Amino acid sequence: xxxxxxxxxxxxxxxxxxxxxxxxxxxxxxxxxxxxxxxxxxxxxxxxxxxxxxxxxxxxxxxxxxxxxxxxxxxxxxxxxxxxxxxxxxxxxxxxxxxxxxxxxxxxxxxxxxxxxxxxxxxxxxxxxxxxxxxxxxxxxxxxxxxxxxxxxxxxxxxxxxxxxxxxxxxxxxxxxxxxxxxxxxxxxxxxxxxxxxxxxxxxxxxxxxxxxxxxxxxxxxxxxxxxxxxxxxxxxxxxxxx
Numbered sequence: 001x002x003x004x005x006x007x008x009x010x011x012x013x014x015x016x017x018x019x020x021x022x023x024x025x026x027x028x029x030x031x032x033x034x035x036x037x038x039x040x041x042x043x044x045x046x047x048x049x050x051x052x053x054x055x056x057x058x059x060x061x062x063x064x065x066x067x068x069x070x071x072x073x074x075x076x077x078x079x080x081x082x083x084x085x086x087x088x089x090x091x092x093x094x095x096x097x098x099x100x101x102x103x104x105x106x107x108x109x110x111x112x113x114x115x116x117x118x119x120x121x122x123x124x125x126x127x128x129x130x131x132x133x134x135x136x137x138x139x140x141x142x143x144x145x146x147x148x149x150x151x152x153x154x155x156x157x158x159x160x161x162x163x164x165x166x167x168x169x170x171x172x173x174x175x176x177x178x179x180x181x182x183x184x185x186x187x188x189x190x191x192x193x194x195x196x197x198x199x200x201x202x203x204x205x206x207x208x209x210x211x212x213x214x215x216x217x218x219x220x221x222x223x224x225x226x227x228x229x230x231x232x233x234x235x236x237x238x239x240x241x242x243x
Contacts, residue, residue, distance in 0.1 A: 035205045038124045038241045043085060044093040044234060047071055054122025059099055062114045062163040067098035069119045069214075084135045084192040084235035092137075093119065095214040096231035114163040115216040119234070120209055123156045127205045129242035132173070133196040134212070137233040138188045144180030145188035145232050148213040149173045149197040153206045160211065169211050173197035180216070192235065210239075 044050055047057075047070070059068045071093060083091030100113040138145045150169040152159075161167030174197035181187035214232050 035125045035127060035241070038126075038130070038239060040239050042237045042239075043091065044071075044237070045091050047093065050093075056120045056158055058118040058120060058158060058160050060116045060118065060160055060162045061099045062116070063101040065098050065100040067096055068117060069093050069095045081137055081139055081192075081233060084137070092233050092235035094231055094233045095119075097216075099214065114218075115214060116160070116163055116166075117214040118160045118169075118211050120158055120160070120211040121239070123207060123209055124239070125205050126151060126153060126199055126202065126208050126210070127242055128200055128202050130199040131196055131240045132199075132210055132237070133194060133240070134237040135192045135194050135235045136176070136189070137192045137235075138190055139231050139233075144182060144216060145177060145230060146180060146215050147176045147188070147232055148215050149195075149210065150213055151199065151208060151210045153202060153208040156207055156209060158209075160213075164217055166213070169209075169213075171201065173199065173210075180218075188232070212237075 042050060042053070042055070047055075057069045059065075085091060095117050097115065099115045099117040132149055136147060149172070150166055151171045151173060152168040153171065154168045157168055159167035160169055166172075174195065176195060177188045212234060
């Protein structure tokens with residue numbers, strides 16, 4: 001009785017396939033392609049130029065007011081301080097307590113509200129060890145200015161939530177003056193001061209965004225006697241990729 005050669009043929013085919021796949025170079029799995037240098041400098045000399053480079057502004061204060069990040073401060077006050085650096089235009093951006101709607105003076109009010117005003121970066125590939133540095137300033141003492149650096153590594157959206165909710169920007173890398181101290185050296189600086197945040201906690205390079213958030217969970221309209229929130233300025237932001 002003739003024996004079938006089919007089982008042996010299948011066996012040798014499987015062995016050949018195993019040997020072939022074992023020899024395939026899969027080093028790319030262990031050594032992912034290096035991330036291109038994401039480093040850049042943003043002077044914020046004009047908001048139009050920053051917008052063209054991918055920056056976006058979002059006011060999600062409750063109740064929301066008329067002010068956003070701008071180049072000249074609130075129109076009734078003008079510039080609050082000299083730019084740290086300028087290559088053209090005004091040279092820095094500013095956000096103030098008019099992010100909140102002013103109270104109705106005809107109605108009893110505590111003047112409380114939540115300031116949550118964001119300037120959001122372009123999309124970039126974020127890695128552990130990347131650094132975000134910038135210069136910040138506040139115009140007045142006896143005000144509870146707070147500024148956060150947050151990242152969105154969930155996706156590349158602009159979802160910054162509302163009020164206290166940070167949306168997809170759920171990782172805080174830096175929280176400046178979280179207890180709303182009223183004056184330096186504990187409180188927010190009243191001269192240009194450099195701050196640096198370092199990215200951490202990622203499992204791999206991730207496409208996302210970072211943002212700076214002018215934040216006050218009990219923000220009030222301008223009332224310097226009670227140490228309320230006021231203006232904050234930003235200048236010369238630098239994103240530095242790890243080498």
